[in-house]
Amino acid sequence: MALTRLTRTTLSIATRQLRQLSTRTMAQLVEPTEPTVVTDSVPGPASKSALRKLAKLQDTRAALFVGDYTKSVGNYIVDADGNTLLDMYCQIASIPVGYNNPRILAAASDPHMAVALANRPALGVFPANDWARLLEDSFVKVRPAGLDMVFTTAHGSDANELAFKAAVMHYARKKRGVRGFTEEELVSVMDNKTPGSPEVAILSFSLGFHGRTFGALSATRSKALHKLDIPAFKWPRAPFPQLRYPLDKYEAENAAEEKQCLEELDQILRSNPMPIAAAIIEPIQSEGGDRHASAEFFRGVRRITKEHDVLLIVDEVQTGCGATGTFWAHEQWELPTPPDMVTFSKKMQAAGFFHTREMVPEQPGRNFNTWLGDIPRALIAKAIVAEVAEHGLVKQVNETGAYMLKHLKPLAVRYHRVVTNVRGQGTFLAFDCPTSEIRAELLQLMRNEGVNMGGSGEETVRFRPMLTLTKAHVNVFLTRFQSVLNKLYQKHWP
Amino acid sequence: MALTRLTRTTLSIATRQLRQLSTRTMAQLVEPTEPTVVTDSVPGPASKSALRKLAKLQDTRAALFVGDYTKSVGNYIVDADGNTLLDMYCQIASIPVGYNNPRILAAASDPHMAVALANRPALGVFPANDWARLLEDSFVKVRPAGLDMVFTTAHGSDANELAFKAAVMHYARKKRGVRGFTEEELVSVMDNKTPGSPEVAILSFSLGFHGRTFGALSATRSKALHKLDIPAFKWPRAPFPQLRYPLDKYEAENAAEEKQCLEELDQILRSNPMPIAAAIIEPIQSEGGDRHASAEFFRGVRRITKEHDVLLIVDEVQTGCGATGTFWAHEQWELPTPPDMVTFSKKMQAAGFFHTREMVPEQPGRNFNTWLGDIPRALIAKAIVAEVAEHGLVKQVNETGAYMLKHLKPLAVRYHRVVTNVRGQGTFLAFDCPTSEIRAELLQLMRNEGVNMGGSGEETVRFRPMLTLTKAHVNVFLTRFQSVLNKLYQKHWP
Incomplete structure (x- = not known):
């Protein structure tokens, strides 16, 4: 009963404050x-x-x-x-x-938000009963063609790291076939040694940015100061086209530059000493200096990665959620086959990656953590998606x-x-x-x-x-x- | 004006819903x-x-x-x-x-929460004007002795990874002295090669768990299935004592076991082929199977790391926030000198690490990301800390x-x-x-x-x-x- 009384008191104070805010808001919140x-x-x-x-x-x-x-x-x-x-x-x-x-404020003030904030579940073990519905009302409404599932994470680096984990586990399963783990794998992995902890790479592109935790940072090539003094995996870097502007004036040079980059990509995928599980690329290199490439170049990247049976991760952390004129920037490439994963964060105000069912590891609990995303942030994403559509x-x-x-x-x-x-x-x-x-x-x-x-x-x-x-x-x-x-x-x- | 009217409508709907929730809550929320x-x-x-x-x-x-x-x-x-x-x-x-x-629900329903959810700042570039005050009212109230600063992150793996980054940058600065970065460092780092991307290690202990992103996972030694098929840094593992129970019956054996483990730790710090920037340890190994060691053992770890000029990170992601009978489990060790960093998440419902000023890199923006934590989660942490204290x-x-x-x-x-x-x-x-x-x-x-x-x-x-x-x-x-x-x-x- 003490709890009930306290609940009543606190919620009634909150209600009063919200009314006051609403009054103040009406006076103040007009865009200048x-x-x-x-x-x-x-x-x-x-x-x-x-x-x-x-x-x-x-x-x-x-x-x-x-x-x-x-x-x-x-x-x-x-x-x-x-x-x-x-x-x-x-x-x-x-x-x-x-x-x-106003719509985001309303979502943030909704009683469901308060309950979500006050009771954070471990979504992989005790998911909330309205979680599937919320996923449908938020991320699923904007999922890229061909990618049915969504893995929810905390931020952009997290999204890329977990996509990388999905990629290397997918690579290992493909290589291993139907046999189980060997004793040697089970023992060596506890010492971070091969074959349990394998030498396998994520390829990225010159001046790409994919985040700043250790795995993400090994794919980041934006600036020395982002990377200096921090251990990195010996993952390869392919050239990203350096286009000249205006594009119509330098059409021939730019086409030649992109062709050259694709040839080098093909060469690296063919001959890199460490096997490559996936390539990650931004539709527009953002931190690296707003570097663009043509849709044809990206179609080439998809074609070549397919030829080498290498996964393609499109990093839409900065380009996603509408700013480039399509909801996802990679829609503009008109790919013949979709990317295997698309990562998002920033303007979605919630992070994660869309993926095909093939990206789910064979055993449960392997691409996993305690929270696996955050319901409040998904509630905000739902409001964002609705706002973008309505207006x-x-x-x-x-x-x-x-x-x-x-x-x-x-x-x-x-x-x-x-x-x-x-x-x-x-x-x-x-x-x-x-x-x-x-x-x-x-x-x-x-x-x-x-x-x-x-x-x-x-x-x-x-x-x-x-x-x-x-x-x-x-x-x-x-x-x-x-x-x-x-x-x-x-x-x-x- | 349209915006103002919409704001008024949505906030008034939210107010009504909150009142309804408050009514429903009064009827329902009594602990059975x-x-x-x-x-x-x-x-x-x-x-x-x-x-x-x-x-x-x-x-x-x-x-x-x-x-x-x-x-x-x-x-x-x-x-x-x-x-x-x-x-x-x-x-x-x-x-x-x-x-x-009720107190957490009240914090979650507070108008400040709605504003925080609706306007997520990049806290390192445009911090909120009440952010310092909120840090004071939440994390600072429980900061471990000797650790003045707090780095806010998204979750436990994130906290450990960013603490690792602080550690390796601190190590590099110590080694480099006053000279700036060399041309060789600036160039090699873009290819993930030494000396720019150095070979430097975080030491962890057998059966320790420190998270599942690539850097954190390289320190995790809990289970093969957490690690298999995922590339890892060749970081060393020291033995964690395997105590026998009941402790009073096996006092001599356990003391000998701990002494042996400390000797091996000393040996690894002395002779590991890769230099070691920091050791990370849990006060109670949690995912690894609730493995304990004595306060004397942990004092030994601090003494030996100090002797080798290696940083000590205490991972209180699972043990922190009161469950072991002190707010931080490591308080029970009565260390002569504090750890260099203490990481937290889980029951704090907000993540990060406490650290000394020495852990701040020499240049700005090096241990950095877009959001650097989340104000709503800090508001919840503030309520948790108050609730723990009051009751x-x-x-x-x-x-x-x-x-x-x-x-x-x-x-x-x-x-x-x-x-x-x-x-x-x-x-x-x-x-x-x-x-x-x-x-x-x-x-x-x-x-x-x-x-x-x-x-x-x-x-x-x-x-x-x-x-x-x-x-x-x-x-x-x-x-x-x-x-x-x-x-x-x-x-x-x-």
């Missing part, structure tokens, strides 16, 4: 029409003070500013100083449908992206000393700066003007807006961008 | 005084039917039954058939203070554990064919069965009698109740346990 920066630069003094405090407990040296997520709304992030910035970086490409999106956000991304590209291209002519190689799909756009120093200066000036943007690779500026970006937001961006470009020109090329 | 099993066995037909449906989307072969988490309460889990089981397994040792605990649950664990141990020991005499080696700290108790088949039979019979329990290692039964277990719950368990032991005796030794 333009940014406002009230400090001399971003971060301002309140951000800096909060970061100094936080630095006692965590490493804050990569922080740009401190967010006030109660006040952020739609495409605008509000910081600790009260600056309101148009957000085109979106928590490293991971906010899909706006800050404090036709993938179509909107195409329209907004085309508008943005149309206006960026002339700027690359007019301000060619700063803006080159404008490229992208949907609103997943980018351009290159001449140096990383100029890029840093540009990004800082943009923040000071009220637009939050990010870099990728060494000299690239990447656009990672939400799917809810409209032409009006693009206009706001363009005004600030031109102003910043003029400032850069005045300073460096007066 | 004993289990009820309404099906012939567990899982019953409703669980089986739900699992068949789920099997189309996920691998369900390790599932025991399907939970109804809306109806589960306190120490009792309710399944899809309406069976109500006393839960002494608790989602693989990860429910701390009871299903639908004196660590003290209660000691009292309940002592009571349980007192009653288990005579059963090990009376039913010695089934129950041997009764052992443990707090309520983190265990015993061994003669075979894995007898254990499987015992666990199934216990579920059929309404008590959910789990195994560890090959033949061990582990108790992983919540911190809220009382003597009354123990009595409920003991009645069912004796009944099951009688059944086993009647069948096997009539």
Whole structure:
């Protein structure tokens, strides 16, 4: 009875607070029409003070500013100083449908959410009775063609690592055939030695990024600083095409470059000293500097991996969930046979990988962990998928992206000393700066003007807006961008 | 304005639903005084039917039954058939203070939770303005002596992997001194080759378990099936003492065994071909079969690692958060110098590692990822820490554990064919069965009698109740346990 009374009290307090929030929300949560920066630069003094405090407990040296997520709304992030910035970086490409999106807030405030948060099951041992239904209402609604099953994980690195595990177990089963494990395998594995712990590789591509835990990091080739001093498996790297822009001008050179890369891939799969279980590739190399390749190149990758009986994992952690103009970027390749696994995270706000039934290991409990995902995050993903569908956000991304590209291209002519190689799909756009120093200066000036943007690779500026970006937001961006470009020109090329 | 109206509508629906839940909760959520099993066995037909449906989307072969988490309460889990089981397994040792605990439900229903769920920040780049305060109110309140900082992660494997990364980067800095990275390092690392990707090891102990992603799994030595067919780093394994029970009878043998293990550890640290950055150890080997060692042994491990300038990581993923009778199990060792890192997850319902400032890499962004933890899980951890403190649950664990141990020991005499080696700290108790088949039979019979329990290692039964277990719950368990032991005796030794 004490418990019952306490439950009543606490839930009634929560109800009252929610009503208060609802009242406050009505007063505040209207998306502004333009940014406002009230400090001399971003971060301002309140951000800096909060970061100094936080630095006692965590490493804050990569922080740009401190967010006030109660006040952020739609495409605008509000910081600790009260600056309101148009957000085109979106928590490293991971906010899909706006800050404090009403549908997401409603899902987050639903009593089912509270029960899910308060009672976290080990989903592989005691799954919740509504788990299958929730999977149907979230991930299954957007599963890529040919991939019936979904393995839920905690984040993008986790998704890739567990896909790698599925791949190497699949490889071993294929090689082993019907015989069981040998005594030698059972003993050697406890010492991390062959044949129980085999030498088998995941192939990845130059400048690819697949996460930062040990397995994922062995496939990551983005930057030395991501990898230095950390042991890595001796897994091979194939070349990713280095295309020249504009694509229509360099059609022949680019086709030759892609052909050369495919030949090298074929050569590595043919002759790598360590057997290769799977290849992993991003549809657009994101952390590596927004590097693109043609649909034909990716069809070639699928054809060659098939020829060598090597699995293909498409890493859609950053490209997935609509930003490239299709829900999954690899839909644009029109593959004759689907990839074997597709990993996701970031804008899905929940992580995992889609896979064929063949990727399930022969014995239970082998690709396994305690939580195997998180129901609250799946509830959020369900709301995201519904929001994208209801508002036709993938179509909107195409329209907004085309508008943005149309206006960026002339700027690359007019301000060619700063803006080159404008490229992208949907609103997943980018351009290159001449140096990383100029890029840093540009990004800082943009923040000071009220637009939050990010870099990728060494000299690239990447656009990672939400799917809810409209032409009006693009206009706001363009005004600030031109102003910043003029400032850069005045300073460096007066 | 459309957004504002939608926000108002959705939040008002949520408020109404929450009020309804609160009403339903008052009617339902009273902890029962004993289990009820309404099906012939567990899982019953409703669980089986739900699992068949789920099997189309996920691998369900390790599932025991399907939970109804809306109806589960306190120490009792309710399944899809309406069976109500006393839960002494608790989602693989990860429910701390009871299903639908009112304080946790209140934290989960708080408007701050909804905002946190709807606006997931990249905490390393745009931390929330209340993040430092939340860290103070959650993890910092229970941080182990000597470890000032806390790195937040997604789960236990993640915590260990990121602690390993901190360790190998610390090792490299120590070795490198003041010089920067060499050109050879910068180039070789992109091919996963030395010296950029160095050969450096994390030492672990026989039958230790540290997670199942590639780095964590290279330190895991629990079972072949956890590791087979998956590439592993050639990291060394030191022996963990194999103690004999009862401890007071075998005092001399056990002391000799521990001394021998420490000597072997010293030998490995002295002569391992690959340099060793850190050793990782569990206070009680949990997945490996509830294997214990004395405080003196662990003091020896700390002394020897210090002598060899090797970091010590204590893995408290399963032992942490009170179940062993101190908040962290390693507190019981009375170490002269603290470990360098302590990892946690499971009952904290949030994961990470505590560490000294020396574990922060020299350059920013090197031990890094997009989300770096999850604010909602930290809000839950805050409520857990408050609940444990307010109700004196660590003290209660000691009292309940002592009571349980007192009653288990005579059963090990009376039913010695089934129950041997009764052992443990707090309520983190265990015993061994003669075979894995007898254990499987015992666990199934216990579920059929309404008590959910789990195994560890090959033949061990582990108790992983919540911190809220009382003597009354123990009595409920003991009645069912004796009944099951009688059944086993009647069948096997009539």
